[in-house]
Amino acid sequence: MGELRFVHMADLHLGYRQYNLTERLKDFGKAALHATEKALEYEPDFVLVAGDIFHDSRPYPGAIRQALQIFTKFRDAGIPVYAIRGNHDASYARSERLGGDALHLLEDVGLITYIRDKVVTFEKKGKPKACICGVGYYGRNTEQKLTEVLKQNKALLEEKGVLKILMAHVFIEGMVPQYDISAYILTQENFDYIALGHYHGYFRDDNARLYAPGAIEHTSVSEWDDPDRGVNLVTATPQIKAKSWTVDVQRLTVPTRPKKAFEINLGVIEAHEVEPQAREVVKQHDEPGAILRGVLRGRLRGDTFAFINTSNIGTAATQALLCNITNELETTTLSIKEEATFEEVIEEVLRKQLGIKKTAVKTWKLLVTDMMEILKENQPDTVSKALERLDKFTTPKKKRSKKPKRTHAQEVEQ
Amino acid sequence: MAKTKSTNPCIGNVIGEARPSMVYVVVSRELIRQKPLEIGEFVAISYPEQVIDSPVLGMVTKLSLQNIEIPESLIRGPESFERLGPLGDLSQGEVLVAQVRIVGYIDNGILILPRFPPVPGAKVRRAPLKILQQVFGHGHIRLGVLRANREVEVRIDVNEMVRRHIALLAITGGGKGNTVAVAITQIIKMGGSVLVIDPHNEYHTLKEKRKKQVVIFSETGDASKGIRPIQFKLDNFGTYDLFDILRIPTNATKQRALLRLALHKVQGSAWGWNELTSAISEVADEENKYREQVIALKERMIEARELKIFDKSREIPLSTISGISLVKPRQLSIISLSGLRLEVQQAIVKRIAQKVYHGGIAWRTEAQTDKIACPTLLVVEEAHNFAPAQTFAASLEILKRIAAEGRKFGVGLCIVSQRPGKVHSDVLSQCNSFVVLRIVNPFDQQQIRQSAEAITEDLIEDLPGLNVGEAVITGSILRAPALVKIDKFVGKLGGDDVDIVGAWSTATESLASGKKSAQDYDSDSDPF
Ligand SMILES: Nc1ncnc2c1ncn2[C@@H]1O[C@H](COP(=O)(O)OP(=O)(O)O)[C@@H](O)[C@H]1O
Numbered sequence: 017m018g019e020l021r022f023v024h025m026a027d028l029h030l031g032y033r034q035y036n037l038t039e040r041l042k043d044f045g046k047a048a049l050h051a052t053e054k055a056l057e058y059e060p061d062f063v064l065v066a067g068d069i070f071h072d073s074r075p076y077p078g079a080i081r082q083a084l085q086i087f088t089k090f091r092d093a094g095i096p097v098y099a100i101r102g103n104h105d106a107s108y109a110r111s112e113r114l115g116g117d118a119l120h121l122l123e124d125v126g127l128i129t130y131i132r133d134k135v136v137t138f139e140k141k142g143k144p145k146a147c148i149c150g151v152g153y154y155g156r157n158t159e160q161k162l163t164e165v166l167k168q169n170k171a172l173l174e175e176k177g178v179l180k181i182l183m184a185h186v187f188i189e190g191m192v193p194q195y196d197i198s199a200y201i202l203t204q205e206n207f208d209y210i211a212l213g214h215y216h217g218y219f220r221d222d223n224a225r226l227y228a229p230g231a232i233e234h235t236s237v238s239e240w241d242d243p244d245r246g247v248n249l250v251t252a253t254p255q256i257k258a259k260s261w262t263v264d265v266q267r268l269t270v271p272t273r274p275k276k277a278f279e280i281n282l283g284v285i286e287a288h289e290v291e292p293q294a295r296e297v298v299k300q301h302d303e304p305g306a307i308l309r310g311v312l313r314g315r316l317r318g319d320t321f322a323f324i325n326t327s328n329i330g331t332a333a334t335q336a337l338l339c340n341i342t343n344e345l346e347t348t349t350l351s352i353k354e355e356a357t358f359e360e361v362i363e364e365v366l367r368k369q370l371g372i373k374k375t376a377v378k379t380w381k382l383l384v385t386d387m388m389e390i391l392k393e394n395q396p397d398t399v400s401k402a403l404e405r406l407d408k409f410t411t412p413k414k415k416r417s418k419k420p421k422r423t424h425a426q427e428v429e430q
Numbered sequence: 431m432a433k434t435k436s437t438n439p440c441i442g443n444v445i446g447e448a449r450p451s452m453v454y455v456v457v458s459r460e461l462i463r464q465k466p467l468e469i470g471e472f473v474a475i476s477y478p479e480q481v482i483d484s485p486v487l488g489m490v491t492k493l494s495l496q497n498i499e500i501p502e503s504l505i506r507g508p509e510s511f512e513r514l515g516p517l518g519d520l521s522q523g524e525v526l527v528a529q530v531r532i533v534g535y536i537d538n539g540i541l542i543l544p545r546f547p548p549v550p551g552a553k554v555r556r557a558p559l560k561i562l563q564q565v566f567g568h569g570h571i572r573l574g575v576l577r578a579n580r581e582v583e584v585r586i587d588v589n590e591m592v593r594r595h596i597a598l599l600a601i602t603g604g605g606k607g608n609t610v611a612v613a614i615t616q617i618i619k620m621g622g623s624v625l626v627i628d629p630h631n632e633y634h635t636l637k638e639k640r641k642k643q644v645v646i647f648s649e650t651g652d653a654s655k656g657i658r659p660i661q662f663k664l665d666n667f668g669t670y671d672l673f674d675i676l677r678i679p680t681n682a683t684k685q686r687a688l689l690r691l692a693l694h695k696v697q698g699s700a701w702g703w704n705e706l707t708s709a710i711s712e713v714a715d716e717e718n719k720y721r722e723q724v725i726a727l728k729e730r731m732i733e734a735r736e737l738k739i740f741d742k743s744r745e746i747p748l749s750t751i752s753g754i755s756l757v758k759p760r761q762l763s764i765i766s767l768s769g770l771r772l773e774v775q776q777a778i779v780k781r782i783a784q785k786v787y788h789g790g791i792a793w794r795t796e797a798q799t800d801k802i803a804c805p806t807l808l809v810v811e812e813a814h815n816f817a818p819a820q821t822f823a824a825s826l827e828i829l830k831r832i833a834a835e836g837r838k839f840g841v842g843l844c845i846v847s848q849r850p851g852k853v854h855s856d857v858l859s860q861c862n863s864f865v866v867l868r869i870v871n872p873f874d875q876q877q878i879r880q881s882a883e884a885i886t887e888d889l890i891e892d893l894p895g896l897n898v899g900e901a902v903i904t905g906s907i908l909r910a911p912a913l914v915k916i917d918k919f920v921g922k923l924g925g926d927d928v929d930i931v932g933a934w935s936t937a938t939e940s941l942a943s944g945k946k947s948a949q950d951y952d953s954d955s956d957p958f
Pocket residue numbers: 600601602603604605606607608609898899900915916917918919925926927
């Protein structure tokens with residue numbers, strides 16, 4: 017018997033109108049279509065989609081049309097597509113309540129096999145058999161759901177000579193700090209290939225047989241360090257003697273819109289100089305059709321509350337699709353004065369930043385120093401002193417009431 | 431009182447200078463040839479009823495037998511005794527004196543030490559069963575019986591054991607493994623969680639009758655036997671751990687520098703040996719040096735990579751609801767480290783101890799993730815290798831931490847060692863209870879004396895004289911220190927002594943018969 021070849025894709029996020037731009041919605045469709053066409057060249061036996069076909073659980077008709085276009089290509093080529101539910105494209109509860117989700121729809125029109133927490137088999141004449149265990153998105157409860165599914169399908173999974181695939185939409189330890197499941201648990205059942213979705217970067221651990229192809233287009237800046245996007249082409253060959261399979265994983269990349277992140281280093285600068293200088297830098301980075309992201313760095317001199325109009329800086333990129341500027345300039349809150357005492361610093365903060373009257377500054381200053389003491393170490397004496405001071409801030413009303421001058425409210429009370 | 435008097439005769443009286451904690455008792459002469467007192471035996475001493483109206487327990491710690499009618503200065507040899515013959519029955523001159531340490535009396539279920547001595551001449555009886563049962567039979571699990579009063583069960587307090595740590599010390603073959611097995615099998619039955627660091631693959635047989643409760647982890651794992659692989663994420667180990675795991679000597683400064691730079695490079699995204707190897711080459715290229723070190727490091731990595739323990743993405747989970755994990759109620763997890771190099775063993779113990787300790791903090795603070803499912807007992811066999819006094823071990827710091835603070839976070843330590851003198855004193859001295867079996871090395875005795883305040887001089891002197899399975903137990907797990915005959919564990923234990931001579935003769939026979947090869951013999955469970 018020969019080998020099995022399949023394509024593993026995930027996180028297509030069809031229908032994502034990123035940055036509110038229709039171009040981006042098209043980008044996601046295009047990238048998925050590209051990947052599909054590339055995959056078809058290799059004539060795979062079947063295709064896996066490990067969740068998040070759609071960006072939204074109520075996709076617009078436009079997104080559905082993209083999906084129909086893509087999966088029709090596989091159907092026309094006679095290639096079955098197996099898909100699971102991601103966190104974006106279908107909520108388990110809502111799908112139950114509302115009589116199905118968008119993946120049901122794709123299944124109904126005969127484009128995909130929607131694996132809902134079960135094991136399905138791929139069988140084709142002259143080809144080895146494969147079993148695909150698919151678990152939809154359950155976050156931290158994935159482990160429990162998986163244990164259930166494995167228990168219910170024990171016999172199927174223990175069949176000899178069958179390629180065993182696990183498909184899940186889940187973060188494993190190491191991908192993100194708050195992961196959903198330990199990779200150790202996923203690999204216990206000796207699957208030959210574990211097809212993951214949810215993680216948008218490219219991940220592979222050949223020893224553990226864990227693979228995530230990543231999102232088909234960049235869904236956030238944090239994914240930009242890996243400019244490549246794509247899907248996995250997997251060739252599995254049975255090793256009869258060793259009763260196992262060797263898998264060869266190749267990444268098929270697709271072209272995506274160029275993206276570039278850069279810093280705009282301005283040094284110590286006056287507020288009014290920011291815009292012209294930053295625009296110069298942006299111009300240098302401008303690129304046709306690209307998505308740009310510039311970060312303003314440096315220190316503002318003088319007026320602290322100067323308003324920096326970042327969109328005026330972004331427009332300097334005339335050829336790019338979009339240029340976002342974030343302001344991370346440090347502000348010099350105080351006029352820099354050598355050897356200012358701690359008290360002077362506090363006084364200045366109180367007066368200039370908080371606009372406290374000169375006459376009240378002294379009490380405030382004492383309060384601040386007490387509070388700092390309290391925060392440093394718990395001193396009951398200081399606490400009570402500070403409370404007394406706080407009380408003084410609330411007393412003026414009482415004092416006022418002693419005065420003969422009455423307010424309207426007091427008159428009413430009487 | 432009257433009742434006990436009739437059934438329980440007086441066997442001796444307090445003599446000489448009596449102190450609140452220690453008295454001498456001259457024992458009735460008839461007893462010498464019938465049923466003499468034993469070391470470790472408990473007696474009841476009568477105090478004036480107005481002072482303490484229940485009998486006060488004491489433990490025999492020393493015995494001396496003299497004969498005042500045999501003048502030693504006249505004895506030259508056997509012939510001297512013949513000459514003494516005509517003097518009649520010399521046994522009349524025998525005097526048996528027992529040194530008795532006062533243990534205390536029970537008042538409202540609490541053991542109290544009297545603040546004054548008994549009066550000289552006070553009557554001494556064998557301790558009544560009922561009182562002994564009150565003192566020693568109250569704990570959660572049974573370890574054995576009193577050595578000198580075998581009808582009395584010795585049960586220990588598991589709360590105290592896990593809360594305040596315990597040390598189990600004896601020479602090899604003294605019965606440590608047996609004691610551990612007796613204790614932990616009962617603890618998991620109670621619903622407890624136990625993790626055993628098992629460097630010699632001694633405990634795997636516990637699984638035979640406890641398939642569900644016992645989970646074994648070993649280097650390679652063996653799915654067919656339900657043995658799980660030991661795996662930890664490589665990126666959970668620090669730079670120095672890696673120096674250790676890869677055995678990069680301190681003087682190999684360039685190799686260390688290169689590895690450090692490579693580690694710096696891989697950080698930030700998931701990495702394993704592959705990524706680290708590439709990073710090493712990349713750093714060397716970028717810096718345009720370290721050519722030789724790249725080769726050296728890669729060679730050092732070959733062995734470690736073969737181990738499969740240090741993985742890119744897999745790590746045994748601490749506690750899971752449905753999957754395999756280290757800490758679970760009613761589960762005994764055995765970490766079998768046999769066959770692994772000491773540095774690797776230490777790195778594993780470090781990681782496990784870290785996980786459990788941090789999990790304990792998370793449990794205590796009711797964090798959402800990575801917390802232990804319940805309090806747990808970490809049994810560290812060969813503790814002198816993981817918390818050594820003199821040498822370095824990656825696992826030392828975290829074990830010290832647990833010893834000092836584990837009690838706050840539901841993590842108990844059970845330190846097991848045949849070389850207490852080589853266990854770090856910061857760890858040993860935090861153990862509140864001790865089970866000390868046979869110890870012969872004077873240095874080790876010294877160490878026990880220093881760490882276990884509850885073990886008094888007199889008990890230490892006895893340690894070489896203990897038989898296999900006999901132990902001095904002191905500390906908060908028992909109401910009073912006692913000499914205990916530990917139960918023999920029912921069931922197979924991998925650490926049982928191998929019958930060498932027997933094995934030789936079997937092997938010879940099978941060679942002779944030609945039917946069986948000597949290798950077949952090995953299939954038995956012994957780790958030999
Ligand atoms: N309490 C006991 N009663 C009877 N035999 C025991 C007892 N404790 C240990 N033994 C026997 O002594 C031998 C060594 O015991 P083991 O627990 O392996 O010692 P250690 O762990 O201290 O090296 C074993 O054969 C064991 O069966």
